[in-house]
Amino acid sequence: MPKENKNKSTRDGFGDALLALAKKDKNIVVVSADLAESTRVWKFAKKYPARFIEVGVAEQNMLGIAAGLALADKIPIATSFAVFSPGRNWDQLRISVCYSKANVKIIGSHTGLGAGEDGASHQALEDIAITRCLPNLVVLAPADYNEAQKALAVAIKHQGPIYLRLTRQNTPIFTSAKSIFKIGQANILQKGQDVTLIACGALVYDALQVAKKLATQNISVEVINCHTIKPLDKKTILASVKKTKKVVTLEDHQIHGGLGSAVAELLAENYPVPVKIMGVNDTFGESGTPEKLYKKYGLDQEHIIKNIKEII
Amino acid sequence: MPTLSIAELKKQANLIRQDIILMLERAGSGHPSGALGMADIFAVLYFQILNHTPHKPNSPLRDRLILSCGHYCPVLYATLARAGYFPLVELKTLRQINSRLQGHPHNLSLPGVENSSGPLGQGISQAVGMALAGKIDQAKHQIFCITSDAEHNEGQLWEAIMTANKYQLNNLINIVDCNNIQIDGKTTDIMPLLSLRKKYESFGWKVLEMNGHNYGNIIATIKQAKNYQKGPVVILAHTIPGKGVSFMENKYDWHGKAPNKEQAEKALQELRQAV
Incomplete structure (x- = not known):
């Protein structure tokens, strides 16, 4: 086992990887629903304002806009809390994204009891159930900061919609940054x-x-x-x-x-x-x-x- | 596409209406009212306004038409076939097993179909997304969205309308079919929309209105919308649901019901005589 590092969250892994990947791939755009800091895309927003779309507190529209961007050959990263996305916009996920095979990466943070103090309304405990039943959709739940970074990199290379399940709380970093992450390979x-x-x-x-x-x-x-x-x-x-x-x-x-x-x-x-x-x-x-x-x-x-x- | 004269456009719209009746009669289900009501506008869009190439349906330079109210698809399918996207003979497969003409549009099934729709309110957000992509790329093409008046019951539309204003999307034109009906009755009874003009104006859009069956008016209004530079434009298109078939006109019970063989024959006779 690799030596344990200090604790970080998977949302941090996502946000840090996003910055690095966005530098190389100009097609990456972020669509945010007023949670840029919490979903860790605010650094991207500062660095790449022209590729950052803020739609306000409107998750259904966020996912539809992401689908439209994908159909125009962008790689949209749609970010919110999982209770809102895919929780609130499941119909948009089903038709605008999955049925159309729109190349959207849906980032749902604050999943599970691990979301903590915000309480039941903000703890996504159903998101795997409502995403894994959808055709054309890949569902990923990385285990730590390192794996979240790899998951995003692989998700961006993958042509097609992906739901990436992230967590709010800091947890030990225990997977190796070098180990291979492959979709569908446990x-x-x-x-x-x-x-x-x-x-x-x-x-x-x-x-x-x-x-x-x-x-x-x-x-x-x-x-x-x-x-x-x-x-x-x-x-x-x-x-x-x-x-x-x-x-x-x-x-x-x-x-x-x-x-x-x-x-x-x-x-x-x-x-x-x-x-x-x-x-x-x-x-x-x-x-x-x-x-x-x-x-x-x-x-x-x-x-x-x-x-x-x-x-x- | 070569542009057509008004007389030729009218003939195309008439043929599209005949196609719609034939398709729906054969399918045994579907939505005639909105499709017939929008035939004139679709003929103008595809045979005069849109920059598109039917044999290159994925050309990055094309104008996009996003059908947000998916149940209008018979008019989209008939127009696409008439424009040359796929063989006319395929129209008769609408809603049948193994057909590319799904009951509601699927972008991956048929060339020329830009988006999947059916659940109302979703197309306009996708149109906004495409318009944003066009802005990022500094592209010249325009995004046309077709929505219906009753579709404005859906909250998602207003989210998208706010966003289009925020980003001053002057490459986006939303044509609203104002036909005053929906499945269960008149829009004024089911959910009063009050003034769409005032609503859109307060959301920061340029508002134009047109008679959706007057060709001179349609062409002039859409051209005015295309030339508007300051932001998104909505065109409130006043249409008669079921237009062209006397017993269907203005009757909301034809919103989602296909004609039987006898009714279809009567409708076709009327349409043929109108040419």
């Missing part, structure tokens, strides 16, 4: 024999910590970082599960319709084994620090360990 971060632990987003770090702790108790956990929720890496997941025959999934999202559901769909059809889906259990969140919220809603390391012990 990374096995730790090999194991007893159970496959599949996670996405900021909770991948906790999955790894849990695997380390359980190793001392002679429980061998295989940890998969499933940064691409769609298209799902069926090959890597099936190969791992055929070996371990038990699965726990972990995400900062509702248990219905997210990563866990995607994995369960795959396994139900191809290799049915016991699965525990860890996420937010059909309830809204509330205000609090991410740490306290994860503990209260059953997503902290203690709960992950408990669930693994129950399934093996």
